Amino acid sequence: MIADSRLAPRRRLGGTAGILLTGFCSALAAGLLIVILGYVAIQGWGAINPAFVTQLPHPVGVPDGGVGNGIVGTIIIVAIAAVIAVPIGVLTGLYLAVYGRGLSAELIRFLAEVLSGVPSIAIGLFAYTICVKPFAHFSAFSASFAFAVLMLPLMIRTSEEAIRGVPTSIREGALALGLPDYGGVVHVVLPAARPLIVTGLLLAIARVTGETAPLLFTAFGSQFWELNPANPMAVLALQIFTYAISPYDDWHRQAWGGALLLILAVLVLNVGARLALGRHGKKS
Amino acid sequence: MSLELDSPRTVEVSQRGLTARQAIADRVFRIGLVAATLTFVILIAGLFAELVHGSWESLVAFGPKFLWSSEWNPVTNHFGALPFIYGTVVSSAIAILVAGVVGIAAAVFLAEFAPPAVARPISFFIELLAAVPSVVFGLWGLFVLAPFLGSTVDPFIQRYLGFLPMFSGGIYGIGLLTAGLLLALMIVPTVAAIARDLIQAVPNELREASISLGATRWETVVHVVLPSARAGIVGACVLALGRALGETIAATMVIGNRPAISASLFAPSYTLSSVIANEFTEATSSLYLSALLELGLILFVISFIVNGCARILMWSMLRSQGRRP
Amino acid sequence: MQPAVVAAKDTVPDLVEIALSAQAVSAWYGSKLAIRDINLDFIRNSITALMGPSGCGKTTFLRCLNRIHESALDARTAGKVLLAGTNIYDADVNPVVTRRRIGMVFQRPNPFPTMSILENVTSGPRYTGMTNEPRELADLAEEALRRAALFDEVKDKLRDPALSLSGGQQQRLCIARALAVKPEVLLMDEPTSALDPLSTLKIEELMEHLAADFTVVIVTHNLQQAARVSHFTAFMLGDADRVGSVVEFAPTGEIFTHPKDSRTEDYITGRFG
Ligand SMILES: Nc1ncnc2c1ncn2[C@@H]1O[C@H](COP(=O)(O)OP(=O)(O)OP(=O)(O)O)[C@@H](O)[C@H]1O
Ligand SMILES: [Mg+2]
Numbered sequence: 001m002i003a004d005s006r007l008a009p010r011r012r013l014g015g016t017a018g019i020l021l022t023g024f025c026s027a028l029a030a031g032l033l034i035v036i037l038g039y040v041a042i043q044g045w046g047a048i049n050p051a052f053v054t055q056l057p058h059p060v061g062v063p064d065g066g067v068g069n070g071i072v073g074t075i076i077i078v079a080i081a082a083v084i085a086v087p088i089g090v091l092t093g094l095y096l097a098v099y100g101r102g103l104s105a106e107l108i109r110f111l112a113e114v115l116s117g118v119p120s121i122a123i124g125l126f127a128y129t130i131c132v133k134p135f136a137h138f139s140a141f142s143a144s145f146a147f148a149v150l151m152l153p154l155m156i157r158t159s160e161e162a163i164r165g166v167p168t169s170i171r172e173g174a175l176a177l178g179l180p181d182y183g184g185v186v187h188v189v190l191p192a193a194r195p196l197i198v199t200g201l202l203l204a205i206a207r208v209t210g211e212t213a214p215l216l217f218t219a220f221g222s223q224f225w226e227l228n229p230a231n232p233m234a235v236l237a238l239q240i241f242t243y244a245i246s247p248y249d250d251w252h253r254q255a256w257g258g259a260l261l262l263i264l265a266v267l268v269l270n271v272g273a274r275l276a277l278g279r280h281g282k283k284s
Numbered sequence: 285m286s287l288e289l290d291s292p293r294t295v296e297v298s299q300r301g302l303t304a305r306q307a308i309a310d311r312v313f314r315i316g317l318v319a320a321t322l323t324f325v326i327l328i329a330g331l332f333a334e335l336v337h338g339s340w341e342s343l344v345a346f347g348p349k350f351l352w353s354s355e356w357n358p359v360t361n362h363f364g365a366l367p368f369i370y371g372t373v374v375s376s377a378i379a380i381l382v383a384g385v386v387g388i389a390a391a392v393f394l395a396e397f398a399p400p401a402v403a404r405p406i407s408f409f410i411e412l413l414a415a416v417p418s419v420v421f422g423l424w425g426l427f428v429l430a431p432f433l434g435s436t437v438d439p440f441i442q443r444y445l446g447f448l449p450m451f452s453g454g455i456y457g458i459g460l461l462t463a464g465l466l467l468a469l470m471i472v473p474t475v476a477a478i479a480r481d482l483i484q485a486v487p488n489e490l491r492e493a494s495i496s497l498g499a500t501r502w503e504t505v506v507h508v509v510l511p512s513a514r515a516g517i518v519g520a521c522v523l524a525l526g527r528a529l530g531e532t533i534a535a536t537m538v539i540g541n542r543p544a545i546s547a548s549l550f551a552p553s554y555t556l557s558s559v560i561a562n563e564f565t566e567a568t569s570s571l572y573l574s575a576l577l578e579l580g581l582i583l584f585v586i587s588f589i590v591n592g593c594a595r596i597l598m599w600s601m602l603r604s605q606g607r608r609p
Numbered sequence: 610m611q612p613a614v615v616a617a618k619d620t621v622p623d624l625v626e627i628a629l630s631a632q633a634v635s636a637w638y639g640s641k642l643a644i645r646d647i648n649l650d651f652i653r654n655s656i657t658a659l660m661g662p663s664g665c666g667k668t669t670f671l672r673c674l675n676r677i678h679e680s681a682l683d684a685r686t687a688g689k690v691l692l693a694g695t696n697i698y699d700a701d702v703n704p705v706v707t708r709r710r711i712g713m714v715f716q717r718p719n720p721f722p723t724m725s726i727l728e729n730v731t732s733g734p735r736y737t738g739m740t741n742e743p744r745e746l747a748d749l750a751e752e753a754l755r756r757a758a759l760f761d762e763v764k765d766k767l768r769d770p771a772l773s774l775s776g777g778q779q780q781r782l783c784i785a786r787a788l789a790v791k792p793e794v795l796l797m798d799e800p801t802s803a804l805d806p807l808s809t810l811k812i813e814e815l816m817e818h819l820a821a822d823f824t825v826v827i828v829t830h831n832l833q834q835a836a837r838v839s840h841f842t843a844f845m846l847g848d849a850d851r852v853g854s855v856v857e858f859a860p861t862g863e864i865f866t867h868p869k870d871s872r873t874e875d876y877i878t879g880r881f882g
Contacts, residue, residue: 210417
């Protein structure tokens with residue numbers, strides 16, 4: 001029956017074509033990162049100088065000027081968001097990991113997953129109605145609130161996974177010594193889970209650092225060195241957006257410069273988180 | 285150091301209960317956990333409630349016809365969401381079509397064919413692509429992608445397919461097609477990364493069974509591996525679709541921001557999220573603001589449903605393989 | 610093989626006082642009954658070995674004795690365990706406090722991974738609220754490490770990570786950690802099964818000293834080990850439904866020389882399964 005031990009040409013060709021096609025698609029997806037990164041780097045490099053990262057924005061036509069206040073504002077807003085999101089996220093993750101059996105826990109996990117897909121602009125609207133409207137003015141704090149809500153799903157999930165990842169034998173070791181629940185968690189389980197929780201936090205911070213949409217009606221932006229979170233504040237991502245859609249070449253140049261800074265910050269956070277994870281993974 | 289050994293029994297331990305301090309600490313700890321979890325649930329409930337509350341005026345004024353009225357006129361205070369729903373749906377549909385094909389193909393290559401030395405860096409790049417902020421995508425889309433499409437690709441398509449309504453009309457560079465393609469770039473990593481994990485999770489026995497029947501590796505992938513991961517991959521695409529539906533800044537920068545419904549994909553359009561982004565701080569009347577909040581509510585409900593479905597699809601696949609999600 | 614076993618220790622301590630008493634203890638995993646109706650008395654300052662084939666419920670029974678069984682998913686217990694006359698399952702007895710009085714050493718060494726050697730040993734006293742005083746802690750640690758025959762090996766590197774120790778050292782560290790809270794009873798679940806013969810020997814040697822101050826219950830698969838270290842031996846066996854119970858309980862010398870139950874005899878002469 002089988003006269004020829006080779007594969008029928010059509011079948012062989014189909015396989016080769018398939019592999020080439022799928023390979024091309026992955027190269028395309030990965031190549032895009034390089035194209036975008038490269039373009040931002042080339043365009044942005046020219047705009048970056050000491051004045052750009054340290055000075056206030058200047059009006060159109062006035063030379064120099066920078067995004068210094070936006071950089072500071074980003075740091076302030078993200079830091080406050082982390083301060084809000086970390087306790088809620090880690091404790092909720094802990095609750096799910098320790099007591100998380102049954103329907104209500106599944107429901108909370110489901111809510112966290114779904115919240116991670118809710119558009120950031122909807123969360124921005126929420127922050128507006130809660131933190132802006134009642135006080136009748138925009139504020140950095142309202143942006144932090146929106147960012148905190150955006151960070152929560154990731155914080156909850158990574159915390160739960162990190163805590164579940166601590167071996168039962170270690171947990172039982174604490175139990176057997178007669179440590180109360182909180183003692184075992186605080187002194188034994190959380191320290192063991194900390195590297196993974198920190199990774200999750202870094203990824204969550206990376207995610208919100210690039211967020212722009214909710215800022216439009218929360219932080220709003222500012223031309224000044226604003227350090228008070230109760231007032232409107234400049235944010236780097238928002239400055240990029242404003243400059244990009246402006247009609248001025250000089251502002252476009254600054255938008256590319258800002259984009260380069262932003263992308264570097266986000267990539268460093270991501271790569272850092274992955275490296276921390278890798279090192280941890282190898283150790284255990 | 286003293287080596288005098290106490291008898292174990294002389295240590296003061298209360299026989300039955302914790303000391304008062306420990307009992308309080310334990311209680312505070314438990315309360316803290318429950319309080320944090322409740323805070324989270326209340327936040328989500330509050331999110332929904334606030335959006336409903338904020339859009340109440342518009343809900344009352346326009347009722348369900350808000351959804352299919354295409355008039356958006358702040359001067360006369362008449363508001364309808366149809367142009368934005370249209371723009372959102374069409375741009376997201378383009379995005380998921382393109383990203384679905386490219387993403388699944390990339391996932392197949394990474395999971396099934398690429399040697400680790402190739403798969404690892406490519407996976408790494410694709411995952412980093414997911415981390416690029418949307419404002420950077422928007423910037424690149426506005427200054428690189430849109431001019432390129434407008435000057436090269438769109439005219440080429442129109443020359444050969446211009447008889448179709450979807451490829452007719454003026455070419456501006458910015459518009460539905462550009463927005464859809466830019467969104468596709470942004471969600472490719474989501475599809476590719478999740479689909480790759482799901483394909484890798486397909487049990488090896490299935491592959492071996494197929495290979496031992498004489499199938500090639502490609503045939504095995506197409507006829508055995510992909511079908512058995514289908515529910516999950518569909519879930520991944522739905523998840524990515526959810527991201528495209530809600531993406532704001534990048535879409536705002538390249539879609540043209542015109543509340544009109546046009547058959548042509550080259551025409552400028554508007555999405556739910558970009559109209560909120562552009563007009564929210566300029567809304568003058570309370571009804572206007574309320575209408576914008578109602579757009580946010582629609583977005584929230586759509587994304588809730590879409591993401592809920594995606595999660596259920598992926599859970600059902602992992603469950604059926606006897607795995608904990 | 611047998612002559613070594615016959616040389617079993619048959620010296621029973623003079624003072625006979627019951628430190629721990631299991632009365633009609635049964636335990637479930639979900640709806641599955643794992644051990645049924647176990648009655649055993651543990652004499653103060655004695656070492657009791659629990660023996661039996663794999664899966665007969667030795668670990669489960671041991672975990673009922675310090676109420677750690679109930680921390681597992683869907684796990685349940687019935688019966689009484691009297692510690693110095695008080696039922697540890699009484700509603701008003703806190704399991705956490707009970708576990709301080711009944712220490713446990715696990716089958717695999719489980720030092721706390723983020724802590725140093727010293728921190729591991731002092732973790733019990735510190736976090737159970739015994740003491741926070743540095744001098745006192747240092748004394749407690751030295752005493753516990755000496756009793757676990759580990760002090761000389763680690764005294765110069767007390768601040769090193771606990772995971773830098775060898776497996777045998779880690780297990781002795783876990784013994785020291787358990788001793789540092791000064792329990793009355795020490796439960797050991799196959800403490801040497803993951804260790805090499807040399808480490809095993811060290812732990813067996815230190816057990817003899819432990820009996821002077823503690824009541825020890827040790828699970829072991831190893832007949833020679835039971836014969837060498839224990840005063841009493843309980844032989845457990847699972848029935849047709851794999852529900853474990855105690856078949857025979859006697860001074861170790863007796864059970865190895867004149868077992869009363871034929872199933873015990875089968876097991877110790879190697880005729881079993
Ligand atoms: N976590 C668990 N969930 C369900 N059943 C369990 C669990 N742990 C043990 N069992 C069952 O309970 C019975 C007793 O198990 P146990 O671990 O107590 O046996 P053992 O005598 O310690 O065995 P070994 O000598 O192998 O350690 C076994 O049938 C086992 O299958
Ligand atoms: Mg066991």
